[in-house]
Amino acid sequence: MADIKAPVFPESVADGTIVEWHVTEGQQVNRDDLLAEIETDKVVLEVVAPDNGVVTKIVKQVDDTVLSDEIIGQFEAGASASADNAPAVDPDQPAAPVQAKQAADGGEPVQATDKKDEADHKDQSPAVRKAAKESGVDPKEVEGSGRGGRVTKTDMANPTLKADSSIKSDSGRPVAESMGERTEKRVPMTxxxxxxxxxxxxxxxxxxxxxxxxxxxxxxxxxxxxxxxxxxxxxxxxxxxxxxxxxxxxxxxxxxxxxxxxxxxxxxxxxxxxxxxxxxxxxxxxxxxxxxxxxxxxxxxxxxxxxxxxxxxxxxxxxxxxxxxxxxxxxxxxxxxxxxxxxxxxxxxxxxxxxxxxxxxxxxxxxxxxxxxxxxxxxxxxxxxxxxxxxxxxxxxxxxxxxxxxxxxxxxx
CATH class of the missing domain: 3.30.559.10 (Chloramphenicol acetyltransferase-like domain)
Incomplete structure (x- = not known):
């Protein structure tokens, strides 16, 4: 088992913030694959896989502050993704159901991953996903001007929300609200x-x-x-x-x-x-x-x-x-x-x-x-x-x- 560490920051940089994980626990990666991005006061630094293997644990989450060379995750070189190192299911976090089937012993329903949400996510361009992360605005709530109603980066920069949209930030405060043709957007400073x-x-x-x-x-x-x-x-x-x-x-x-x-x-x-x-x-x-x-x-x-x-x-x-x-x-x-x-x-x-x-x-x-x-x-x-x-x-x-x-x-x- 090896540690995934933040890069060594220069003396002028005190710490950084994890802005995105590109992998999940239990995911198999290849050497030099992008694992995470850390934003410092000056630049965004990339953390890459040290070898072929599996990301076994994510220690630092998105928005967590990390220090130079601090452990942000764990990695097992040479391992392959399997049921043994798949991410554990948190019983307090219900999965999005597509279909539910009753367990043989009459227990709680077993719920599967919502394939539609996953498909929607993959249909979004990297620029749109990045803009969504920075603004806190869900692209699914934005009126798209692209082909087939697809949401573009320009749409995310000045979003026109769907009529039934009311998007909240993690703190519960409105990030963007639809008021007919007038909208407001609240985003945290980078x-x-x-x-x-x-x-x-x-x-x-x-x-x-x-x-x-x-x-x-x-x-x-x-x-x-x-x-x-x-x-x-x-x-x-x-x-x-x-x-x-x-x-x-x-x-x-x-x-x-x-x-x-x-x-x-x-x-x-x-x-x-x-x-x-x-x-x-x-x-x-x-x-x-x-x-x-x-x-x-x-x-x-x-x-x-x-x-x-x-x-x-x-x-x-x-x-x-x-x-x-x-x-x-x-x-x-x-x-x-x-x-x-x-x-x-x-x-x-x-x-x-x-x-x-x-x-x-x-x-x-x-x-x-x-x-x-x-x-x-x-x-x-x-x-x-x-x-x-x-x-x-x-x-x-x-x-x-x-x-x-x-x-x-x-x-x-």
Whole structure:
């Protein structure tokens, strides 16, 4: 008999929550089959079967909190599923009857598994089952817009409940209620969403956060992109975007202003001799910040390729802890959602974050004349305990100058 254990969490992760078991007690599995998923403050970790065998016992249930390397179940290697290791029947939990037959001794009826419920469950896509688990809404109570009335992921995101639906959470409180065309839905916050909320609240309360603004003329960068984007994509196999130049410009500015690349650890200032830039990404599970390592050693093609890779992993919920730990500076691009101006919130223990925004044509005074130019507002939020206002402004102006004249990066000016 062997133990099924939670993964070893890194020091930055205290515990996790079991969000789903993909097996039941007595089920036979193969090596590396997915057994359970554990959600931490940052990512969802997978627990896989160590060998071929049978899951003999589930120790930790869904929603239970588990610690690093804690036992969550038991496993018998080399065993086969049989009546001896089938899950025991709890007499206090009646099974759903399909047909009942009287025992020969006149005892209680023997009840079988409800095949229809099982078929309904299998008919649901993995995305629908996941959405149902997160929201607490039973797909069978939702009006489906798919083929043959099938419930889709979109239906679960904004459910229209059937007229006779009244769904309750485990606490007995309504999770979703039908009120004609008006519905309400109550869902528990995910661990990741709670963590993001707490960290953002802590950053606003525990730091002396200020924000300085500037604006940048994007025409030189847009002209360069229009001229070379086809050649760039043909040679490197990835599209040329604006983020790569901002990452390279931020890296150069961090070299010139080490305090912006530093972090606070109690009463100590930690100056980092490397440049790991986090890029904020919005995913279905919430805001995540995967990190680009050693950006001073990366080409623009490397940056674009890595951002694309990390963004894809974020959308699939497949980012690992190593992808998001660390980071000395963060860039957030609210412009992709149309934001004209914002004050980004620090990502502790970092001491600064750069906010990019939407590009809009605006009338600008150039050499005594009015020109229509594509302009972007930039915002730098910083911890005033660590960074003086003069440094913050000079740092942001450096990024502005490098973006407005990309040749300066190539010439190391």
């Amino acid at each position: 661990r990741l969403r709670k963590t993001v909320a707490n960290r953002l609240l802590s950053a606003s309360q525990d730091t002396a956060m200020l924000t300085t603004f500037n604006e940048v003329n994007m025409k030189p960068l847009m002209d360069m992109r229009a001229k070379y984007k086809d050649q760039f994509e043909k040679r490197h196999g990835v599209r040329l975007g604006f983020m790569s130049l901002f990452v390279k410009a931020a890296t150069e500015a961090l070299k010139r202003f080490p305090a912006v690349n530093a972090s606070l650890d109690g009463d100590d200032i930690v100056y980092h001799g490397y440049y790991d830039i986090g890029v904020a990404v919005s995913s279905d599970r919430g805001l995540v910040v995967p990190v680009l390592r050693d950006t001073d050693r990366m080409s623009m093609a490397d940056v674009e390729s890595r951002i694309r890779e990390l963004g894809g992993l974020a959308q699939k919920g497949k980012l690992g802890l190593a992808d998001m730990t660390g980071g000395t500076f963060t860039i957030s691009n609210g412009g992709v959602f149309g934001s004209l101006m914002s004050t980004p919130i620090l990502n502790p223990p970092q001491t600064a974050i750069l906010g990019m925004h939407a590009i809009n044509d605006r009338p600008m005074a150039v050499n005594g004349k009015v020109e229509i130019l594509p302009m972007m507002y930039l915002a730098l939020s910083y911890d005033h305990r660590m960074i003086d206002g003069k440094e913050a402004v000079q740092f942001l102006v450096t990024i502005k100058e490098l973006v407005e004249d990309p040749a300066m990066l190539l010439l190391d000016l």
